Amino acid sequence: xxxxxxxxxxxxxxxxxxxxxxxxxxxxxxxxxxxxxxxxxxxxxxxxxxxxxxxxxxxxxxxxxxxxxxxxxxxxxxxxxxxxxxxxxxxxxxxxxxxxxxxxxxxxxxxxxxxxxxxxxxxxxxxxxxxxxxxxxxxxxxxxxxxxxxxxxxxxxxxxxxxxxxxxxxxxxxxxxxxxxxxxxxxxxxxxxxxxxxxxxxxxxxxxxxxxxxxxxxxxxxxxxxxxxxxxxxxxx
Amino acid sequence: xxxxxxxxxxxxxxxxxxxxxxxxxxxxxxxxxxxxxxxxxxxxxxxxxxxxxxxxxxxxxxxxxxxxxxxxxxxxxxxxxxxxxxxxxxxxxxxxxxxxxxxxxxxxxxxxxxxxxxxxxxxxxxxxxxxxxxxxxxxxxxxxxxxxxxxxxxxxxxxxxxxxxxxxxxxxxxxxxxxxxxxxxxxxxxxxxxxxxxxxxxxxxxxxxxxxxxxxxxxxxxxxxxxxxxxxxxxxx
Numbered sequence: 001x002x003x004x005x006x007x008x009x010x011x012x013x014x015x016x017x018x019x020x021x022x023x024x025x026x027x028x029x030x031x032x033x034x035x036x037x038x039x040x041x042x043x044x045x046x047x048x049x050x051x052x053x054x055x056x057x058x059x060x061x062x063x064x065x066x067x068x069x070x071x072x073x074x075x076x077x078x079x080x081x082x083x084x085x086x087x088x089x090x091x092x093x094x095x096x097x098x099x100x101x102x103x104x105x106x107x108x109x110x111x112x113x114x115x116x117x118x119x120x121x122x123x124x125x126x127x128x129x130x131x132x133x134x135x136x137x138x139x140x141x142x143x144x145x146x147x148x149x150x151x152x153x154x155x156x157x158x159x160x161x162x163x164x165x166x167x168x169x170x171x172x173x174x175x176x177x178x179x180x181x182x183x184x185x186x187x188x189x190x191x192x193x194x195x196x197x198x199x200x201x202x203x204x205x206x207x208x209x210x211x212x213x214x215x216x217x218x219x220x221x222x223x224x225x226x227x228x229x230x231x232x233x234x235x236x237x
Numbered sequence: 238x239x240x241x242x243x244x245x246x247x248x249x250x251x252x253x254x255x256x257x258x259x260x261x262x263x264x265x266x267x268x269x270x271x272x273x274x275x276x277x278x279x280x281x282x283x284x285x286x287x288x289x290x291x292x293x294x295x296x297x298x299x300x301x302x303x304x305x306x307x308x309x310x311x312x313x314x315x316x317x318x319x320x321x322x323x324x325x326x327x328x329x330x331x332x333x334x335x336x337x338x339x340x341x342x343x344x345x346x347x348x349x350x351x352x353x354x355x356x357x358x359x360x361x362x363x364x365x366x367x368x369x370x371x372x373x374x375x376x377x378x379x380x381x382x383x384x385x386x387x388x389x390x391x392x393x394x395x396x397x398x399x400x401x402x403x404x405x406x407x408x409x410x411x412x413x414x415x416x417x418x419x420x421x422x423x424x425x426x427x428x429x430x431x432x433x434x435x436x437x438x439x440x441x442x443x444x445x446x447x448x449x450x451x452x453x454x455x456x457x458x459x460x461x462x463x464x465x466x467x468x469x470x471x472x473x474x
Contacts, residue, residue: 026379027372028373056375134394136263136264142263143259146260146382149387153370190466193468193469208458209462212455216449216450216452216453222449228432229432232426232429234430236426
């Protein structure tokens with residue numbers, strides 16, 4: 001049973017949600033989360049396009065924000081064709097599938113943006129890594145259902161060959177909620193200390209710091225350590 | 238330039254031909270042949286669904302029979318989810334892509350049947366091998382565009398050398414001296430703040446923090462940011 005979650009952020013057309021669901025179930029991916037679907041939920045157009053896929057799935061979960069949708073996730077992959085002004089590892093769907101399937105007790109999320117605009121920067125920034133599919137550079141736009149299909153397909157194949165993969169990894173990332181809590185604390189400490197001098201640069205600076213810390217796949221134990229570090233630094237002078 | 242040909246036999250809906258064309262061009266597969274398309278050719282619904290893919294392709298060729306469409310092909314793969322009562326090698330899309338790409342001067346065809354019925358036995362029979370995609374056994378029906386996508390995607394990846402797929406991102410870890418300098422500063426800040434309560438654990442704790450920060454492949458720019466963060470935290474309370 002796959003423990004991966006597919007998250008669609010601000011999906012617009014019900015048809016695309018249905019096509020994504022069908023592609024997921026074709027490859028035994030049964031957990032779908034929708035963040036703020038434009039036309040509400042449930043959605044008749046989605047059901048019509050799904051060929052019955054929703055009946056095979058776990059219940060579709062609805063969230064207001066990506067932050068909430070990621071709270072119990074350990075490793076999140078942002079899918080985007082566009083390179084971002086942020087420092088994150090970029091992997092192919094295949095690499096993402098192969099590395100994510102190694103963590104049996106960890107939940108992985110694959111995050112997809114809205115049809116036209118893709119993932120917003122502040123949503124991509126919440127993710128650990130970026131998935132960019134290798135495509136024809138002159139014609140690279142995939143629709144949502146196709147993007148989901150490619151990732152679901154790779155994940156399914158990786159799951160099937162998982163028994164031969166060494167599942168022993170020595171550190172596992174903390175759930176995102178723990179990270180977010182740490183990050184809020186760090187951010188307010190930085191604010192108190194006058195770190196954000198140029199208010200207009202604050203979002204970008206914050207994004208870069210988040211990215212840097214997320215990239216390390218910080219564990220629960222390390223988050224505890226980090227809290228201690230912040231406390232200590234605040235009481236030093 | 239790919240020398241593979243995608244052949245759709247008796248395709249029904251123009252929309253599906255358009256979706257197949259789009260998926261092909263996404264993965265630089267530019268040769269499409271249609272055998273006896275139900276609604277004739279050209280087809281407005283196909284054009285509308287293609288997102289302009291036909292403009293990027295070689296001319297679409299139309300044939301009355303699969304036999305004619307295969308005339309100049311060296312190796313043909315029949316795609317079907319259903320096992321056939323015939324003795325042929327059955328391969329996955331990935332295996333087909335990997336083996337077919339080795340023959341530079343040989344033309345390969347990937348043959349897809351009609352939407353509802355799939356390939357007829359007598360058409361599948363004309364092909365050298367069968368491609369069956371690994372799918373969820375309880376929900377295995379892929380639509381035509383998705384089937385084409387999977388094969389085109391695998392073919393594209395096989396065509397590219399592994400080294401060119403992974404375009405590297407432009408972040409380079411800082412020189413170790415910069416990191417060590419940052420780390421000393423962090424460590425003395427922590428010491429001032431009473432972070433290291435258990436002196437005997439200090440080496441291990443220090444090692445863990447170092448390893449967490451190093452793991453992210455921290456850049457020079459990020460090290461500057463981190464210095465600023467330490468300064469700010471120290472002046473907050």
